[in-house]
Amino acid sequence: MAKTSRCLFVVSAALVPFLLAYVNRVPAGHAGVPGEANPPCSPCHTVTLNPAGGGVSVELSGGLTYSPGQTQRVTVRILDPDTARRYGFQLTARTEGLAQAGTFRPGSDTTLTAQAPFVYINQTASASIYSFEWTPPDSRELVRLYVAGMAARGTRDSRVYTTVVELRPAGTPPALRAENPVVNGASYAAGISPGAWITIFGENLAPAGVSRIWNPATEIIDGRLPTSLEGTSVTVNGRAAAVYFVSAGQLNVQAPDDDATGPVELKVTTPSGSARATVALLRHAPGLFAFSPQRSRYVAAVHAGGTLAAPGDLFGGDAKARPAKPEDVIQIYGTGFGPTTPPTPAGIVVREPAVLADPGALKIRIGELEAPLAWAGLVGAGLYQFNVVVPSLAPGDHLVVAEIAGQRSQPGLYLNIAP
Numbered sequence: 001m002a003k004t005s006r007c008l009f010v011v012s013a014a015l016v017p018f019l020l021a022y023v024n025r026v027p028a029g030h031a032g033v034p035g036e037a038n039p040p041c042s043p044c045h046t047v048t049l050n051p052a053g054g055g056v057s058v059e060l061s062g063g064l065t066y067s068p069g070q071t072q073r074v075t076v077r078i079l080d081p082d083t084a085r086r087y088g089f090q091l092t093a094r095t096e097g098l099a100q101a102g103t104f105r106p107g108s109d110t111t112l113t114a115q116a117p118f119v120y121i122n123q124t125a126s127a128s129i130y131s132f133e134w135t136p137p138d139s140r141e142l143v144r145l146y147v148a149g150m151a152a153r154g155t156r157d158s159r160v161y162t163t164v165v166e167l168r169p170a171g172t173p174p175a176l177r178a179e180n181p182v183v184n185g186a187s188y189a190a191g192i193s194p195g196a197w198i199t200i201f202g203e204n205l206a207p208a209g210v211s212r213i214w215n216p217a218t219e220i221i222d223g224r225l226p227t228s229l230e231g232t233s234v235t236v237n238g239r240a241a242a243v244y245f246v247s248a249g250q251l252n253v254q255a256p257d258d259d260a261t262g263p264v265e266l267k268v269t270t271p272s273g274s275a276r277a278t279v280a281l282l283r284h285a286p287g288l289f290a291f292s293p294q295r296s297r298y299v300a301a302v303h304a305g306g307t308l309a310a311p312g313d314l315f316g317g318d319a320k321a322r323p324a325k326p327e328d329v330i331q332i333y334g335t336g337f338g339p340t341t342p343p344t345p346a347g348i349v350v351r352e353p354a355v356l357a358d359p360g361a362l363k364i365r366i367g368e369l370e371a372p373l374a375w376a377g378l379v380g381a382g383l384y385q386f387n388v389v390v391p392s393l394a395p396g397d398h399l400v401v402a403e404i405a406g407q408r409s410q411p412g413l414y415l416n417i418a419p
């Protein structure tokens with residue numbers, strides 16, 4: 001025992017000039033950021049990583065949130081059962097993409113270490129508590145503080161404790177409405193299917209005042225639809241959905257491809273937090289698009305020439321509309337009708353129309369009569385078109401129902417027929 005101590009003393013004494021120079025210079029890149037020295041502070045130190053009985057904690061004056069540009073006090077505490085040890089630490093702040101996040105101002109016993117473009121803060125003397133300032137970035141994104149705290153006996157026996165603290169921009173986390181928060185984007189009925197447009201209702205789903213669709217010129221890249229708008233993203237069963245529209249109260253997204261069926265988790269994430277719901281993922285969850293007047297009573301239908309197929313006064317004379325006649329071929333639209341031939345992946349721009357994989361599984365009924373189908377397939381991301389021959393029916397409103405593999409489109413949807 002005595003021999004070991006003396007030996008250490010001799011080594012330490014020889015290193016005094018180096019040690020004095022060293023304490024200001026813990027090399028950068030040892031805070032435990034993914035891709036850095038692992039374990040942190042190796043290989044110079046022989047490290048025992050996160051042994052039981054000790055730890056490192058990081059506390060911020062603003063808690064776990066930040067406001068862009070508003071400086072906060074950061075306190076790092078190192079706890080080790082052997083209080084005779086000497087302490088040190090290194091900390092850095094990064095975005096999700098691991099870019100530097102904000103700036104540090106050292107307090108006592110701390111200094112900055114740069115390794116462009118990254119900045120670290122670390123000890124200049126042994127202390128079990130270090131305190132300094134951090135000024136957050138202007139961007140509103142998730143920030144992670146990575147810290148490695150050390151309780152050392154020289155370099156040969158160093159206990160390193162690591163932790164990661166997640167900070168979010170101050171703001172209210174998103175919430176989903178209690179009843180039916182996730183519905184088919186055409187029918188607003190429960191149940192979703194891969195590739196289908198879905199609508200999500202809630203609060204704080206996007207920053208207040210925001211209400212927009214994607215920008216095709218800047219946000220659709222190489223035919224890939226965006227998976228995040230204004231910091232809002234959605235996953236279904238852990239897979240990213242394409243995001244078309246965001247507002248605080250409503251999102252429109254395209255469900256990703258997935259072979260799973262049954263209850264799965266849908267998660268909405270914003271810079272201020274996330275919200276989850278359990279949704280039923282089906283192979284087919286068909287819904288037909290409707291014209292919005294009269295509480296979506298009429299199916300969105302178009303004549304061959306482009307005139308809308310609806311009662312003439314449905315749009316108050318603004319848009320040209322005329323009812324359908326028996327024998328007319330009209331186009332109706334839906335989402336959630338399942339696979340196509342060739343297969344069309346979700347999340348990309350559809351450049352070539354693709355027919356339904358099993359056209360025989362689809363039946364469209366108008367007024368209880370089966371309407372012959374001239375064509376049935378996908379014409380845009382998540383968007384199905386059906387060219388339907390109007391059956392011989394009396395003038396008036398007739399129910400329209402699409403059924404595929406036993407699943408039906410919404411009830412209460414009509415086509416207006418005139419002689």
Ligand code: HEC
Pocket residue numbers: 012015019022026027030031040041042043044045086087088089090126148149150152153154155
């Ligand atoms: C490039 C090599 C190197 C790296 C990397 C390194 N150190 Fe050191 N460290 C040294 C040397 C050399 C000494 C002095 C050796 C001695 O005291 O026996 C030392 C000593 C220390 C001491 C004083 C130990 C004592 O018992 O007096 C502390 C505290 C310390 N380092 C903290 C850290 C922390 C924290 C990290 C990681 C964030 C780190 N070091 C990473 C080389 C390194």
